[in-house]
Amino acid sequence: xxxxxxFSAGPSTLxxxxxxxxxxxMLDYNGSGQSVMEMSHRSPVYDEIIRSCQSLLRQVMNIxxxxxxxFLQGGASSQFAMVPLNLMNKNHKADxxxxxQFSKKAKDEAERYGEVRVVxxxxxxxxxxxxxVTKADLDxxxxxxxxxxxxTIFGTKFPYIPETGDMPLVADLSSCILSEPIxxxxxxxxxxxxxxxxxxxxxxxxxxxxxxxxxxxxxxxTMFNYKVHADNDSMYNTPPCYSxxxxxxxxxxxxNEIGGLEKxxxxxxxxxxxxxxxxxxxxxxxxxxxPEDRSMMNVTFVTGDADLDKKFCKEAAEAGFVNLxxxxxxxxxxxxxxxxxxxxxxxxxxxxxxKFEADNA
Numbered sequence: 001x002x003x004x005x006x007f008s009a010g011p012s013t014l015x016x017x018x019x020x021x022x023x024x025x026m027l028d029y030n031g032s033g034q035s036v037m038e039m040s041h042r043s044p045v046y047d048e049i050i051r052s053c054q055s056l057l058r059q060v061m062n063i064x065x066x067x068x069x070x071f072l073q074g075g076a077s078s079q080f081a082m083v084p085l086n087l088m089n090k091n092h093k094a095d096x097x098x099x100x101q102f103s104k105k106a107k108d109e110a111e112r113y114g115e116v117r118v119v120x121x122x123x124x125x126x127x128x129x130x131x132x133v134t135k136a137d138l139d140x141x142x143x144x145x146x147x148x149x150x151x152t153i154f155g156t157k158f159p160y161i162p163e164t165g166d167m168p169l170v171a172d173l174s175s176c177i178l179s180e181p182i183x184x185x186x187x188x189x190x191x192x193x194x195x196x197x198x199x200x201x202x203x204x205x206x207x208x209x210x211x212x213x214x215x216x217x218x219x220x221x222t223m224f225n226y227k228v229h230a231d232n233d234s235m236y237n238t239p240p241c242y243s244x245x246x247x248x249x250x251x252x253x254x255x256n257e258i259g260g261l262e263k264x265x266x267x268x269x270x271x272x273x274x275x276x277x278x279x280x281x282x283x284x285x286x287x288x289x290x291p292e293d294r295s296m297m298n299v300t301f302v303t304g305d306a307d308l309d310k311k312f313c314k315e316a317a318e319a320g321f322v323n324l325x326x327x328x329x330x331x332x333x334x335x336x337x338x339x340x341x342x343x344x345x346x347x348x349x350x351x352x353x354x355k356f357e358a359d360n361a
Contacts, residue, residue: 100151302332
């Protein structure tokens with residue numbers, strides 16, 4: 001069976017060379033006579049894997065030395081609680097920008113642990129834009145500002161990094177991490193579920209400035225304490241071993257085959273431009289996101305007719321373009337064009353869309 005073009009929002013497509021490498025090592029990793037899936041996480045051979053993965057992530061993302069890299073579990077959703085439990089610890093206040101479903105969930109969870117203020121929201125226009133926020137808009141007593149940098153469901157992305165001064169900026173990078181360079185020093189903490197751009201589902205990466213570790217609330221569960229994981233080099237309990245191994249392979253792919261994050265950004269921007277340019281010129285398809293706030297990773301579009309949208313998704317799947325149905329809260333279609341989506345996948349999708357438009361004019 002030929003491989004399809006998988007536009008799933010996550011778990012998402014992985015680089016074929018990474019899958020081939022993993023397949024070749026499935027039964028015997030590096031002469032160990034065992035699979036990474038079955039080896040002890042305390043063994044020297046696995047210790048080399050997890051340390052190599054962390055080192056590569058630091059290199060690829062240019063992470064400053066005063067930040068800890070944590071390999072955790074529980075998905076990005078677990079961070080909705082871990083962030084306030086560990087950071088809402090001075091004035092028990094936090095500012096949140098609500099720009100989509102996941103930032104709202106993060107805000108709702110944080111309200112369990114302290115006073116939360118919505119400093120800005122784009123709900124008034126169904127999350128089709130990113131509000132502009134300056135330092136003057138923030139509560140000076142807030143312990144941090146939380147944002148979701150790329151909104152998977154609605155296809156928006158922050159075109160700027162909010163200026164917060166001494167206040168820590170916290171960002172959910174789940175659907176855009178590793179897609180382009182980002183200045184980690186502008187953030188106090190970033191986190192990401194790995195299942196979109198990094199690895200299979202199961203791994204959650206947290207990058208946190210060292211001075212923000214160790215001031216957790218007394219009620220914080222041990223497994224939700226950043227200090228516990230930092231002190232144990234992400235090995236307090238059994239980590240998501242295979243996902244970390246796959247993350248290492250993906251980082252090697254970015255570094256060795258792509259040429260780093262600057263090259264990755266060029267590749268991703270070119271892919272997105274091809275798709276957005278077609279949609280903007282189309283008489284059938286439309287994208288409702290404010291142009292300057294469009295995501296480079298998640299492209300949403302509609303025909304304006306729910307039945308026609310359904311027909312498009314069905315015929316697209318039959319043609320080998322799968323998982324194009326939009327989120328149930330938005331409808332329409334969504335093409336998640338993460339790092340591993342090859343440029344030819346976009347070209348072929350656009351050709352299919354052009355044919356569908358001609359056939360359904």
